[in-house]
Amino acid sequence: MSTWPKHRLLCLSTCAILVLGSLPLARAQLNEKQLIAHRGASAYAPEHTLAAYRLAIEQGADYVEQDLGVTRDGVLVCLHDDSLERTTNVRDIFPGRFVEEQINGRMRQRWRVRDLTLSEVKQLDAGSWFGVEFVGAQVPTWQEAIDLIRGDAGLFPELKAPAEYEALGIDMPGLVIDTLRRNGLETAGPNTDTPVILQSFDEASLRRLADELPTLPRVFLFGSQRPRITDARLKEIATFATGIGPAKAIVNAQPDLVTRAHALGLTVTPYTFRSIETGRFDNVQEEMRHFLFTLGVDALFTDNPDRFPRQP
Numbered sequence: 001m002s003t004w005p006k007h008r009l010l011c012l013s014t015c016a017i018l019v020l021g022s023l024p025l026a027r028a029q030l031n032e033k034q035l036i037a038h039r040g041a042s043a044y045a046p047e048h049t050l051a052a053y054r055l056a057i058e059q060g061a062d063y064v065e066q067d068l069g070v071t072r073d074g075v076l077v078c079l080h081d082d083s084l085e086r087t088t089n090v091r092d093i094f095p096g097r098f099v100e101e102q103i104n105g106r107m108r109q110r111w112r113v114r115d116l117t118l119s120e121v122k123q124l125d126a127g128s129w130f131g132v133e134f135v136g137a138q139v140p141t142w143q144e145a146i147d148l149i150r151g152d153a154g155l156f157p158e159l160k161a162p163a164e165y166e167a168l169g170i171d172m173p174g175l176v177i178d179t180l181r182r183n184g185l186e187t188a189g190p191n192t193d194t195p196v197i198l199q200s201f202d203e204a205s206l207r208r209l210a211d212e213l214p215t216l217p218r219v220f221l222f223g224s225q226r227p228r229i230t231d232a233r234l235k236e237i238a239t240f241a242t243g244i245g246p247a248k249a250i251v252n253a254q255p256d257l258v259t260r261a262h263a264l265g266l267t268v269t270p271y272t273f274r275s276i277e278t279g280r281f282d283n284v285q286e287e288m289r290h291f292l293f294t295l296g297v298d299a300l301f302t303d304n305p306d307r308f309p310r311q312p
Contacts, residue, residue, distance in 0.1 A: 032310075033292045033293075033297075033298065033299060033300075033310070034062045034063065034269075034298060034299030034300075035060065035061050035062045035063070035299070035300075035302065035305055035308040036061065036062065036063040036064075036065055036156050036269065036299055036300065036301045036302070037052075037053075037056030037059070037061035037063070037064045037065060037153075037301075037302070037305045038065055038271065038272050038273075038274075038301040038302055038303050039052060039065055039067065039080060039303070040052025040053045040054075040055065040056045040064060040065070041053075041055035041056040041058075041059055041061075041303070041304075041305050041306070042303045043274060043275060043276075043303040043304045044304075044306075045130065045134065046087065046126060046127045046129065046130035046131075046134050046137055047080060047087065047130075048066065048067060048078040048079055048080060048087070048126075048139070048140070049126055049127055049134065049137040049138070049139075049140065050137070050138075050140050050144065050145070050148055051127065051134060051137055053140075053145060053148055053149055054148065055305075056153070056305050057149065057152045057153050059305035059306040060305060060306075060308070061153050061305045062153060062154060062299075063153055063154040063155065063156040063195075063197065063299075064145075064149050064153050064154070064155065064156065065156040065157070065158065065301065066078045066142060066145050066155065066156070066157045066158070067079060067080040067157075067158045067160050068142055068157055068158060068159055068160055068172070068176065069082060069113040069114070069160060070113070070114055070165055070170050070172055070175065071113060071114065071116060071117055071118045071121055072114055072115055072116055072117050073117045073118055074170065074175065075118040075141055076141060076142040076143075076172075076175050076176065076179060077113065077118070077121060077139050077140065077141050077142065078139065078140050078141070078142055078145050079113055079139055079160075080160070082112055082113060082114070082160065082161055082164070083110040083111050083112045083113065084111045084112075084113055084116070084121070084124060084139075085098075085109070085110065085111050086129075087126055087129060088124040088125060088126045088129070088139065089124055089125045089128065089129075090111040090116075090124050091111070093123055093124055094111065094116070094120065097111055097115060097116065098110055098111050099112060099115070114165070114168065114170070118141065121138075121139050122138055122139070124138070124139060125137065125138075126138055126139045142157065142179060143179065143183075146179075146183055146185075146194075149194070150183075150193075150194045151193050151194055153194075154194060154195040154196065154197065155185070155194060155195070155196045155197075156196075156197050156199060157176065157196070157198060157199070158199045158200060158221070159172055159173060159176060159198070159199070159200040159202060159205050160200075161202075162200065162202050162204075162205045163202055163204070163205075172205070173205045173208050173209060173212075176198070176209075177209070177212055177213060180196065180213065180216075186213055186216070187213070187215045187216070188215040188216055188217070189215075196216050196217075197216070197217045197218070197219060197243075198213070198216055198217070198218045198219070199218070199219040199220075199221055199245055200220070200221060201220075201221045201222065201223075203220065203240065206218050206220055206240050206241055207240040210240045210241070217242040217243060217267070218240070218241045218242050218243070219241060219242070219243040219244065219245045219267070219269055220237050220240070220241040220243070220244050220245065221244075221245040221246075221271075222244070222245070222246055222247070222250070223247050223250075224247035224249040224250060228254060229244075229246070229250070229254060229257055229260075231260055231264075234260060234261055234264050234266065235264060237266065238264045238265060238266055241266070242265070242266065242267065243261075243266050243267030243268065243269060243298070244257075244261055244266055244267070244268055244269070245269045245270065245271060245301075246268070246270050246271075247270065247271060248270040248271060248272070248273065248291065248300075250270070251268070251270045251291065251295060251297065252279075255295050258295050258296045258297055259296070262296070267298040267299065268296075268297045268298055268299075269297065269298060269299040269300060269301065270291060270297055270300050270301070271300070271301035272301045272302065272303065273287060273288050273291075273300055273301065273302040273303070273304070274302065274303040274304060275303070275304050275307065283307075284302070284304050284307050285307045285308075285309055288300060288302060288307070288308060288309055289309040289312065292309065292312075293309075293312040
């Protein structure tokens with residue numbers, strides 16, 4: 001592994017903060033675009049399994065994304081939802097461990113990850129829902145994901161619903177910080193072969209991460225229901241984040257957002273690009289090429305890492 005790997009682009013600007021102190025992180029000025037494997041190579045393997053992460057690396061991902069949840073005994077695991085029924089056989093293994101919650105006006109049974117210990121989560125099959133070849137795949141801990149990905153790609157963890165965990169007395173940002181420090185990944189630098197970019201929809205968490213891990217890039221996420229993102233709001237975001245992660249519909253509706261964000265030193269990483277959802281484009285590669293080279297985004301999240309266009 002080179003001491004200056006290709007996936008360092010979004011972390012290059014962190015060197016500037018070490019020299020310039022309180023100046024905001026500047027956007028990297030290289031031409032190379034960055035590929036983030038969304039939940040791993042999730043078009044081809046069950047999301048957030050080691051199989052999906054391994055395939056993402058094989059398909060050339062610069063970063064592999066991990067959504068983070070916390071088990072009842074305080075262990076970070078890689079899981080998009082805050083409950084387990086969509087992507088595991090938890091209904092069969094622990095049939096009575098659900099809670100009933102109202103979602104979109106309907107009562108639903110949900111097996112929340114925070115209600116099970118890591119030992120119990122490890123009993124679940126997280127692969128058979130996707131295909132028989134993945135039977136027996138487990139929900140990985142974040143440490144297991146780090147061990148697999150380290151040295152071959154960057155880490156792009158998302159802190160999912162940290163405020164909900166805080167209400168239960170669980171300090172998700174603290175767990176993330178401790179894990180990074182334990183692995184020697186808490187600072188950015190030109191010799192880091194496993195760069196880390198942190199992301200969240202939660203502003204308070206990103207502000208804390210900015211205070212405690214100031215050299216690591218931080219991406220503030222927002223969804224497709226947001227109104228127009230004003231320059232004033234972008235300036236505020238730039239006080240606690242080094243980039244934005246808008247839903248691609250926002251960039252479509254506000255294409256000038258890219259240049260306005262860049263003018264403030266913010267990177268732009270929209271989500272999510274997948275072959276089954278390409279809108280007006282003939283294929284996902286064409287869609288990604290438009291966002292990368294016509295609209296000028298710095299990076300993007302995709303379920304299809306093998307379709308990522310490196311050139312215009």
